[in-house]
Amino acid sequence: MKQSSKLKIFNDPIYGFISIPSPLVFNLIAHPYFQRLRRISQMGLSYLVYPGAHHTRFHHALGAMHLMQQAISLLRRKGFEINQDEEEGLLCAILLHDIGHGPFSHALENEWVSGISHEAISLRFMEELNKEFSGRLDLAIAIFTGSYNKKYLNELVSSQLDMDRLDYLKRDSFYSGVAEGNINAERLITMLSVHEGRLVVEEKGIYSVEKYLLARRFMYWQVYLHKTGVVAEQLLIRVIQRARELGQSASLQSVSPALDFFLKQNPGKLEFTEEALKQYAELDDIDILASLKKWQKADDRVLAALCKMLLQRRLLSIKIKKAPISARSLQTKLEKCRAKTGMTESEAAYFVFEGVLHNRAYNQDNQNINIIKPNGKVIDVASASDHLNLEVLSQPVTKYYICYPKKGI
Structure with missing residues (x-):
C-alpha cells in the first residue's frame, strides 16, 4: 500500500478536533481494513430504539485514540516515562482494538466463526497489517496482547478503566441521547497514575470512578440491553x-x-x-x-x-422476568404461534424463543480498578468507596426473557 506523509485533523462532535499524530497512524486509518469500520454500526440495532445511534466503529476508534493521547500526555507530566516508540505503539493498539468487529458489532459476533472473539480477529488483522507495514506494529501487538513488559500500557488499552470504555460510554450516551451514561472522561484520565507498574487512580478521583461504574450499569440496562434492541438483534x-x-x-x-x-x-x-x-x-x-x-x-x-x-x-413482543422462563410457558406460546400460522414447530421456533441477559458493572476478580491513597496504600475501588456500595455493582445480574409474535406473522 502506498504510504502517505500527510497529517490530518478530524472534527469530532464529542471532543472537537482530533489530531493524527504520525504518518504511520494516518496510513493505518487510510487502510481499507480500517475504512471498513465506517460501515460497522457501533451499537448494532440500537438505532431502532434510539434514532440518533447511527455512529460507527470508525468514530469510536478515533475517539479512543484521542483519549489515549490525553492519557499519555498526563502520565508523562506525572513523571512516568513513555518513550516515542511506546507512544506510537499505544496509539496504534487502541486505534485497531476493534478492527475485528463484524456487521452490527456484537449482534452477530458468534454467527461467522464460533469460538473466536472480535478481539482475536482484531489481532489477526493487526498481524496482517504488520506484514504490510514491515513490522512497525510489533510493539502495538505486544501492548495489545499484554506481553509487553510495562503492564500499565496494556491496561490503558484493555482493562475495566481503559480508553475504549471511556470513549464508548461517553460517545454512546451522546448519540443515544441517554444522559445517564455521560461520564467525565477527561477528569478520569487526569486522576490516573502508575504504581508498581500497574494503572491506578488517585484517591481524589474515587467519585468520578463511582459515577463511571454507575453510568456503565445504566447504559447496559437502559441502552445496550434494552428489550427492543434485544428482540431486534435476536x-x-x-x-x-x-x-x-x-x-x-x-x-x-x-x-x-x-x-x-x-x-x-x-x-x-x-x-x-x-x-x-x-x-x-x-x-x-x-x-x-x-x-x-x-x-x-x-x-x-x-x-x-x-x-x-x-x-x-x-x-416481536418481549417479556423480561427475574426467574427463568418455564418450559410450559414457552410451549404454550409456541402452540399459539403454530395454530395462527400453520407453521411447523421448527419454523415457529424462529418466532417464539427464550433467552438470558447478563450484566455486571464491575468485576472485582478481573483487572480491578485500584485506588492509591496519599500514603501509597492501594485498595480496590469497591472497598475504598464510602459514598456508594460498589460491591453491589460487582454482583452479576441475570434476567430472563421470552419473545413471541404480537399477532400474526
Whole structure:
C-alpha cells in the first residue's frame, strides 16, 4: 500500500478536533481494513430504539485514540516515562482494538466463526497489517496482547478503566441521547497514575470512578440491553441462521459474495484461515441490510417474515422476568404461534424463543480498578468507596426473557 506523509485533523462532535499524530497512524486509518469500520454500526440495532445511534466503529476508534493521547500526555507530566516508540505503539493498539468487529458489532459476533472473539480477529488483522507495514506494529501487538513488559500500557488499552470504555460510554450516551451514561472522561484520565507498574487512580478521583461504574450499569440496562434492541438483534441472528439452513439456492443467494462465503460454512467448524480473513474484511452492515431487502421477497415464509419484521420495525413482543422462563410457558406460546400460522414447530421456533441477559458493572476478580491513597496504600475501588456500595455493582445480574409474535406473522 502506498504510504502517505500527510497529517490530518478530524472534527469530532464529542471532543472537537482530533489530531493524527504520525504518518504511520494516518496510513493505518487510510487502510481499507480500517475504512471498513465506517460501515460497522457501533451499537448494532440500537438505532431502532434510539434514532440518533447511527455512529460507527470508525468514530469510536478515533475517539479512543484521542483519549489515549490525553492519557499519555498526563502520565508523562506525572513523571512516568513513555518513550516515542511506546507512544506510537499505544496509539496504534487502541486505534485497531476493534478492527475485528463484524456487521452490527456484537449482534452477530458468534454467527461467522464460533469460538473466536472480535478481539482475536482484531489481532489477526493487526498481524496482517504488520506484514504490510514491515513490522512497525510489533510493539502495538505486544501492548495489545499484554506481553509487553510495562503492564500499565496494556491496561490503558484493555482493562475495566481503559480508553475504549471511556470513549464508548461517553460517545454512546451522546448519540443515544441517554444522559445517564455521560461520564467525565477527561477528569478520569487526569486522576490516573502508575504504581508498581500497574494503572491506578488517585484517591481524589474515587467519585468520578463511582459515577463511571454507575453510568456503565445504566447504559447496559437502559441502552445496550434494552428489550427492543434485544428482540431486534435476536431476529437478525435468526435471519442469518435461517439463510444458512436453507442453503445457497439461486433464489436465496445474498447480494454479497463475502456473506455467501460465510453462509456456506458451519461456524463451529470454520477455521479462520487467510481466505476467511480476506472474506471477513469485505463484510459489513451494508451486506446484511441489502440482503434483508432482497430476502424479504424470498419464497421461504420464515426468512421473508423475519426480514420484513426488521426492515419495517414490526418486532416481536418481549417479556423480561427475574426467574427463568418455564418450559410450559414457552410451549404454550409456541402452540399459539403454530395454530395462527400453520407453521411447523421448527419454523415457529424462529418466532417464539427464550433467552438470558447478563450484566455486571464491575468485576472485582478481573483487572480491578485500584485506588492509591496519599500514603501509597492501594485498595480496590469497591472497598475504598464510602459514598456508594460498589460491591453491589460487582454482583452479576441475570434476567430472563421470552419473545413471541404480537399477532400474526
